[in-house]
Amino acid sequence: MSEETPDIRMPDPSKLMVSNSPHMRDKPTIDKIMLTVVAAMLPACIAAVLFFGLAALKVLVISTVSCILAEEGWNKLMKRPSTWRDGSAILSGILLGMNLNAGSPWWICVLGGLLAMILGKQLYGGLGYNPFNPVLVARVGLLIGFPGIMTTWHKPELGRMVIDGVTAATPLGLAPGETVLQDMILGNVGGCLGETSALALLIGGGILIWKKLIKWEVPLAFIGTVFVITGMMHLVNPEQYHSPFVHILSGGLLLGAFFMATDMVTSPMTHKGAWIFGLGCGLITSLIRLWGSYPEGVSFAILFMNALVPLIDRGTVRKPFGYVAPAKGEA
Amino acid sequence: MSEKPRKFKGGVHPNDSKALSAHKAIQTAPLYDTYKVIMHQNIGAPPELLVKKGDAVKKGSLLCKASGFVSVPLHAPTSGTVKLIDKVPGPTGVSVPCIVIEADGEDEWGSPFEPMADWRQTDPAELKQRVWDAGVVGMGGAGFPAHVKLSPPEDKPVDKLILNGAECEPYLTADHRLMLEQAEEVVLGAAILARILGLEGAVIGVESNKPDAIQALEKVAGEYNVEVASLPVNYPQGAEKQLIYAITGREVPVGKLPSDVGCVVQNVASAVAVAEAVVKGIPSIERITTVTGKPLNDPGNWKLRIGTPIDEVLKLAGGIKEQPAKLLLGGPMMGIAQSSLDVTVMKNTSGVLLIAKDEVSLYTSEPCIRCGRCVDCCPMQILPATISQAVENNRFDWAERLNVMACIECGSCSYSCPSHRPLNQQFKRAKVEIRAGLRK
Numbered sequence: 001m002s003e004e005t006p007d008i009r010m011p012d013p014s015k016l017m018v019s020n021s022p023h024m025r026d027k028p029t030i031d032k033i034m035l036t037v038v039a040a041m042l043p044a045c046i047a048a049v050l051f052f053g054l055a056a057l058k059v060l061v062i063s064t065v066s067c068i069l070a071e072e073g074w075n076k077l078m079k080r081p082s083t084w085r086d087g088s089a090i091l092s093g094i095l096l097g098m099n100l101n102a103g104s105p106w107w108i109c110v111l112g113g114l115l116a117m118i119l120g121k122q123l124y125g126g127l128g129y130n131p132f133n134p135v136l137v138a139r140v141g142l143l144i145g146f147p148g149i150m151t152t153w154h155k156p157e158l159g160r161m162v163i164d165g166v167t168a169a170t171p172l173g174l175a176p177g178e179t180v181l182q183d184m185i186l187g188n189v190g191g192c193l194g195e196t197s198a199l200a201l202l203i204g205g206g207i208l209i210w211k212k213l214i215k216w217e218v219p220l221a222f223i224g225t226v227f228v229i230t231g232m233m234h235l236v237n238p239e240q241y242h243s244p245f246v247h248i249l250s251g252g253l254l255l256g257a258f259f260m261a262t263d264m265v266t267s268p269m270t271h272k273g274a275w276i277f278g279l280g281c282g283l284i285t286s287l288i289r290l291w292g293s294y295p296e297g298v299s300f301a302i303l304f305m306n307a308l309v310p311l312i313d314r315g316t317v318r319k320p321f322g323y324v325a326p327a328k329g330e331a
Numbered sequence: 332m333s334e335k336p337r338k339f340k341g342g343v344h345p346n347d348s349k350a351l352s353a354h355k356a357i358q359t360a361p362l363y364d365t366y367k368v369i370m371h372q373n374i375g376a377p378p379e380l381l382v383k384k385g386d387a388v389k390k391g392s393l394l395c396k397a398s399g400f401v402s403v404p405l406h407a408p409t410s411g412t413v414k415l416i417d418k419v420p421g422p423t424g425v426s427v428p429c430i431v432i433e434a435d436g437e438d439e440w441g442s443p444f445e446p447m448a449d450w451r452q453t454d455p456a457e458l459k460q461r462v463w464d465a466g467v468v469g470m471g472g473a474g475f476p477a478h479v480k481l482s483p484p485e486d487k488p489v490d491k492l493i494l495n496g497a498e499c500e501p502y503l504t505a506d507h508r509l510m511l512e513q514a515e516e517v518v519l520g521a522a523i524l525a526r527i528l529g530l531e532g533a534v535i536g537v538e539s540n541k542p543d544a545i546q547a548l549e550k551v552a553g554e555y556n557v558e559v560a561s562l563p564v565n566y567p568q569g570a571e572k573q574l575i576y577a578i579t580g581r582e583v584p585v586g587k588l589p590s591d592v593g594c595v596v597q598n599v600a601s602a603v604a605v606a607e608a609v610v611k612g613i614p615s616i617e618r619i620t621t622v623t624g625k626p627l628n629d630p631g632n633w634k635l636r637i638g639t640p641i642d643e644v645l646k647l648a649g650g651i652k653e654q655p656a657k658l659l660l661g662g663p664m665m666g667i668a669q670s671s672l673d674v675t676v677m678k679n680t681s682g683v684l685l686i687a688k689d690e691v692s693l694y695t696s697e698p699c700i701r702c703g704r705c706v707d708c709c710p711m712q713i714l715p716a717t718i719s720q721a722v723e724n725n726r727f728d729w730a731e732r733l734n735v736m737a738c739i740e741c742g743s744c745s746y747s748c749p750s751h752r753p754l755n756q757q758f759k760r761a762k763v764e765i766r767a768g769l770r771k
C-alpha cells in the first residue's frame with residue numbers, strides 16, 4: 001500500500017468538532033414538547049368554541065397574544081433574549097383562556113396574561129424556575145380581584161356562534177340532582193372554557209399520556225382521590241352532596257388533573273412523588289368542594305401542592321441501582 | 332436460557348444505524364508501512380518499555396512488559412524496525428508515548444507462544460498466565476486487563492461467567508460480525524475462560540436485534556456447555572451492571588465490582604483473543620473494528636493490526652463523500668471525538684465513526700423544565716436533573732449524596748434531555764471534583 005491513491009477524499013481535521021459524549025440526541029426539544037401539549041388542548045378548545053361560540057375564540061386568542069406579549073415585553077425590559085418561540089408562553093396563553101369564561105372582557109385576559117407571565121413566571125427567573133403554575137397564579141389572582149366576573153358563566157349552546165351570551169350556573173353550583181351527566185360528558189354545561197367538555201379533555205389527556213408528556217400517576221391519583229372522598233360523602237348524604245361522577249366531570253377537575261397539575265416545571269420529578277402530589281391535590285380539592293366557601297377547589301389545591309413540590313422531591317429521592325443500606329453505626 | 336432475561340429499568344432507544352455495516356463481512360486490512368503503537372492501552376499502570384530506537388522486531392515480539400499486576404505487555408504488530416519512540420496525540424487529546432514501527436514487509440513471526448491445544452488438561456493458572464502474557468484487555472471499550480478480572484479475591488467466589496455480546500452502541504457491528512463469523516472461537520474462548528475460573532460453563536448475552544449471531548452461537552454453544560441469552564434491545568444493555576442484572580437478576584452494589592455478586596464479565600472479542608492466545612499462541616495484536624458513518628463511501632468491518640493509523644483505516648472504507656462533522660473512536664453514545672487523524676487503532680477501538688454534518692445539531696443548553704425524561708431513562712436510577720442542579724451550584728457534597736458516583740456515564744440522560752443540558756459532562760466533572768476532595 002505504498003502508492004498514494006490521490007482520488008480518495010479524506011476528512012479535513014481542522015473542520016472536526018470535538019465535544020463530550022453522547023454524540024447523538026433524541027429528537028424532542030422544549031418547543032416540540034410544548035407544542036404537542038398545545039395540540040392535546042385542541043379538542044377542548046374546539047369543544048369550547050362549539051358550545052360557547054365565537055366569544056370563546058376571542059378569549060383564547062386575546063389570552064394567548066397577551067401571554068406572548070407579556071413574556072416578550074419583560075424580556076425586552078430586562079434585556080434578555082426572546083423566548084416566546086419555546087412555546088411555553090403560547091401554552092400558558094391557551095391554558096389561561098381555558099381557565100376563563102366565555103364572557104370575560106378583553107382586559108381580564110390581558111391582566112391574566114400579565115399576571116401569569118410576569119408574576120407567575122418571569123419574576124422567578126423564567127421557564128423552569130417558577131415554583132407555581134403561572135396560569136393558576138393568574139387565575140387565583142383574578143378570582144380574588146374580580147370574583148363577580150370570574151364566576152359569571154356563559155350558557156352553552158351547541159353550534160350557535162355568538163359573541164355575547166346568556167349566563168348560566170356551573171353544575172357544582174346547582175343542587176344535587178339538577179345535573180345531567182350526559183351534558184357534562186359532552187360539554188353542554190356552564191363553566192370556564194376548559195371545563196365544559198369532559199370528553200374533549202379526556203381525549204387530550206389520553207394524548208399526553210400516550211406521548212409520555214405527563215406522568216399518568218398525577219391525574220389518576222388526583223381524580224381517584226376526589227372520586228373516593230366525594231363518593232363516600234354522597235353515600236352518607238345524597239341529599240346534600242353531589243354524586244362523585246358530577247364531581248369528576250364538572251368544574252376544572254379534568255382540566256386541572258390533566259393539564260395543570262401535570263405541568264412539568266411545578267410537579268414532582270419522580271413517579272413516587274407524582275402519586276403523593278396527585279393524592280394531595282385530590283384531598284385538598286375534595287375538602288374545599290365539600291366544606292369550603294368556594295364551589296371549586298382545583299386551583300387552590302394545585303397551587304398548594306406546587307408549594308410542597310421541593311419537599312416531595314426531597315422525600316422521594318430514589319435508591320440507585322445496586323443500593324445497599326449503610327450498615328448500622330456508619331454515618 | 333432457562334430464565335428469561337430481565338429488563339433493567341430505564342434505558343433509551345437511539346436509532347441504531349447498524350444497517351450501514353451489519354451485512355459487511357469482516358475483511359482483513361493489508362500490511363502497512365508504518366504502525367504507531369500507543370504504549371498505554373490498558374486501564375491500570377502503563378507497561379515498561381523494552382525496545383529502543385533502531386531495534387529490529389518480529390511480529391508478536393515484546394515491545395513492553397507489564398509493570399505490575401494491573402498492567403499488560405504490548406507486542407509488535409508486524410516485523411520491522413523501531414523507527415521512533417515519541418509522543419503522539421492520544422485518543423483523549425493528551426499526548427501519549429508511542430512506538431513507531433517501520434514494517435519490513437516480511438510480516439515474520441518472532442518467538443510466539445507455544446500453542447496449548449490440550450487446554451482442557453492445562454493448569455488454569457497456566458492458562459491465566461497466558462492470557463496475561465498475550466496482553467488481552469477488555470476490547471469492548473474499557474481496556475481493563477482480562478487476567479485481573481480472572482483473579483477474583485478468594486473471599487469472593489465467582490459462580491457465573493458472562494460474555495458481553497450485547498453491542499448496544501448504535502453504529503457498531505464489529506462484535507456482531509465476530510459472533511456471526513467466528514462463533515466457534517467465541518464459544519471456545521468462553522470455555523477457556525470458564526476453565527480458568529473453575530466454572531462449568533458460561534452465558535453469552537446478545538441483544539435480540541442480532542438473530543443471525545444468536546443462531547450461529549447456539550449451533551456451537553452446546554459443545555462447550557455455553558448458553559446464549561437473547562437480551563432486550565435497550566441502551567445501555569452492554570453496561571456491565573445492566574448485563575449482569577439481565578442475566579442473573581443480581582444487582583452489583585454501588586461502588587462494587589461484578590465479583591462482589593459472583594460474576595465475571597468479558598467482552599466477546601476479548602474471549603476470541605483469549606482463544607487465539609491459548610490455542611494458537613497468538614498475542615493480542617489485532618482486533619475487529621467497525622469503520623462506519625454516513626460520510627464514508629464504503630462502511631464495513633475490518634480486522635486491523637493494533638497501531639494502524641486512522642487515515643489508513645478511512646482509506647479502507649473508500650474515503651469520504653462529504654466532510655464529516657465529527658470523527659469518533661467508539662460509538663456515538665460513549666465514543667471520544669477526535670480533532671486529528673493522527674490517532675491509531677488501539678486494543679479497545681471498537682469503532683471508527685464519522686458523524687455527518689446533518690446528524691449533529693448545534694444547540695445551547697436551556698433551563699431544565701423538570702420533564703423527568705432523564706430520571707425515567709437513567710439505568711442507574713439516580714436523579715440526573717437534581718444532580719445537575721447541585722453541580723451548577725458547585726454543591727459537590729450534595730451531588731455525592733444524590734449518588735452521582737453511581738453514574739456509569741452512559742449518556743442516556745444527555746441523549747434524552749429536551750433542553751440539551753450537558754448532564755453527562757457535569758457528572759464527569761462532579762466525579763473528578765469528589766475524587767479530588769477525597770484525596771485531600
